[in-house]
Amino acid sequence: QQQVKQSPQSLIVQKGGISIINCAYENTAFDYFPWYQQFPGKGPALLIAIRPDVSEKKEGRFTISFNKSAKQFSLHIMDSQPGDSATYFCAASFEDRKLIWGLGTSLAVNP
Amino acid sequence: SAVISQKPSRDICQRGTSLTIQCQVDSQVTMMFWYRQQPGQSLTLIATANQGSEATYESGFVIDKFPISRPNLTFSTLTVSNMSPEDSSIYLCSVVTGGPYEQYFGPGTRLTVT
Numbered sequence A: 001q002q003q004v005k006q007s008p009q010s011l012i013v014q015k016g017g018i019s020i021i022n023c024a025y026e027n028t029a030f031d032y033f034p035w036y037q038q039f040p041g042k043g044p045a046l047l048i049a050i051r052p053d054v055s056e057k058k059e060g061r062f063t064i065s066f067n068k069s070a071k072q073f074s075l076h077i078m079d080s081q082p083g084d085s086a087t088y089f090c091a092a093s094f095e096d097r098k099l100i101w102g103l104g105t106s107l108a109v110n111p
Numbered sequence B: 001s002a003v004i005s006q007k008p009s010r011d012i013c014q015r016g017t018s019l020t021i022q023c024q025v026d027s028q029v030t031m032m033f034w035y036r037q038q039p040g041q042s043l044t045l046i047a048t049a050n051q052g053s054e055a056t057y058e059s060g061f062v063i064d065k066f067p068i069s070r071p072n073l074t075f076s077t078l079t080v081s082n083m084s085p086e087d088s089s090i091y092l093c094s095v096v097t098g099g100p101y102e103q104y105f106g107p108g109t110r111l112t113v114t
Helices: none
Strands: A004-007 A010-014 A019-025 A033-038 A045-050 A056-059 A062-067 A072-077 A086-093 A099-101 A105-110 B004-007 B010-013 B019-025 B031-037 B043-049 B068-072 B075-080 B089-096 B103-105 B109-113
Touching: A004 A086, A010 A019, A019 A033, A019 A086, A019 A105, A033 A062, A045 A056, A045 A062, A045 A072, A045 B103, A072 A086, A099 B043, B004 B089, B019 B031, B019 B089, B019 B109, B031 B075, B031 B103, B043 B068, B043 B075, B043 B089, B075 B089
Parallel strands: A010 A105, B010 B109
Antiparallel strands: A004 A019, A019 A072, A033 A045, A033 A086, A056 A062, A062 A072, A086 A099, A086 A105, B004 B019, B019 B075, B031 B043, B031 B089, B068 B075, B089 B103, B089 B109
């Protein structure tokens, strides 16, 4: 049973556009929601993360929006660049810090 | 964050053999995990590597197939035993450091079993 549902599976955005990736979770015991960026042949890199007591967090061009009542969170990439082309994973964890992963979104930013 | 290295970076192994993957961290960490990632797919947690005690395995993974050692707070190994082609995957270690929640990953070991 997948506990974190991620959409879309793939996304194509023009340079300068906004990329939006959505995730939904079921278990209200999750207390930490990170996003990871992974390039081919590399390990996932922590991009940005949020805890459920905050509705939004911004770091540079990356923003997480968190809706606790809807059990949803999303990643917004502003002014998307070709270098942002990668696979993005949302995840959620419990107190034990085990990460439950979404299935990933393959983002392609066209120049 | 932390600097995490894995050895080997990739290997091609024969069916029925075993491979030991090493994970080295540049600082002492309490929590360390091992994951598996099929190419183009998401990550699956194999086990939590506990320092000084047996690893804690997730459903579907057993110690006989994936023995793990964690002799100190900067090092761990994962062995993939009696390999079959279904074990072909990327194996990643991760650590929690830099804060109570932040988890960082090594570069991965790409294993191909023929």
